[in-house]
Amino acid sequence: RVTPATSFDCSLEKIDYLGRVRGLPKEDHRFGMLTVAEIIAHSSNRGAAQLAMEMGADRFYKYARAFGFGEISGFPVGGEVEGMMAPPNKWDALTITRMPMGHSVAATPLQMHMAMGVIASGGYLLQPQIIHQIRDASGEIVYRYDTIVKRSVITEKTAEIMARMLMGVASSEGTAPTAAIPNYEVAGKTGTTQKIINGRYSEKHHVASFVGFFPATRPQVAISVM
Numbered sequence: 267r268v269t270p271a272t273s274f275d276c277s278l279e280k281i282d283y284l285g286r287v288r289g290l291p292k293e294d295h296r297f298g299m300l301t302v303a304e305i306i307a308h309s310s311n312r313g314a315a316q317l318a319m320e321m322g323a324d325r326f327y328k329y330a331r332a333f334g335f336g337e338i339s340g341f342p343v344g345g346e347v348e349g350m351m352a353p354p355n356k357w358d359a360l361t362i363t364r365m366p367m368g369h370s371v372a373a374t375p376l377q378m379h380m381a382m383g384v385i386a387s388g389g390y391l392l393q394p395q396i397i398h399q400i401r402d403a404s405g406e407i408v409y410r411y412d413t414i415v416k417r418s419v420i421t422e423k424t425a426e427i428m429a430r431m432l433m434g435v436a437s438s439e440g441t442a443p444t445a446a447i448p449n450y451e452v453a454g455k456t457g458t459t460q461k462i463i464n465g466r467y468s469e470k471h472h473v474a475s476f477v478g479f480f481p482a483t484r485p486q487v488a489i490s491v492m
Contacts, residue, residue: 267320270303270431276312281363283319288363290315294458307434309441309456314366323354323362330365332419333381334391335373340416341394349373368459369467375475379490382455382477385432386485389425391416429453429482442476453485454478 276297280287291311305313318326331337336351350372352361361370376394384391393414400409420428432453436445441456454476461471479488 268302272302273299274313274316276300276310290363291367303431306431307440311367315363318366327354333384334377339376339394375490375492378477383488384419385425385428386479386488388422389420391419433482450480451482452480453482
């Protein structure tokens with residue numbers, strides 16, 4: 267549907283979707299035309315909304331679920347919750363413009379970490395594990411826990427393209443310039459969520475996050491910071 271160079275007008279406050287005018291979310295900065303790569307690097311809410319509209323509600327929801335949102339991951343220690351991700355038939359008129367930026371959905375830190383891991387792993391959603399291997403007293407490996415693939419989400423080529431675009435976040439032009447590490451290729455995404463205070467989104471209380479991996483072209487480590 268798009269390439270990294272496809273442009274969207276992120277100055278728009280309203281947009282027609284399926285014959286109905288929808289209000290687009292607010293931005294932290296004033297933007298004009300942005301490419302898909304710039305939408306990611308600058309964390310444009312309006313750009314994310316237009317990308318979801320380009321996909322359509324059903325396809326967007328299908329992909330969000332495929333990345334692991336709204337379901338138990340299978341974390342071996344337990345204690346998980348599913349989070350919240352309502353299907354399109356329960357959305358209101360604004361959900362298609364808000365869910366892409368993180369409203370109308372509740373996710374756990376592990377779900378966000380796993381979703382980023384899909385891109386780092388070359389397109390696969392992996393089962394979270396704690397123990398890599400068990401050794402006996404002499405140091406010999408007696409059991410090894412192999413990688414468990416839950417499902418394929420995106421192609422390896424798409425994962426490579428996404429990793430390159432996410433490198434733009436951890437750069438002087440992106441929203442996470444301090445996440446850049448000299449001589450390393452760092453890929454990641456920032457998040458700024460508004461806390462709900464007395465039933466309303468607060469303008470003053472937030473949870474900041476960064477989820478990323480490196481080296482971007484040969485991922486070895488994924489890190490989430492909340």
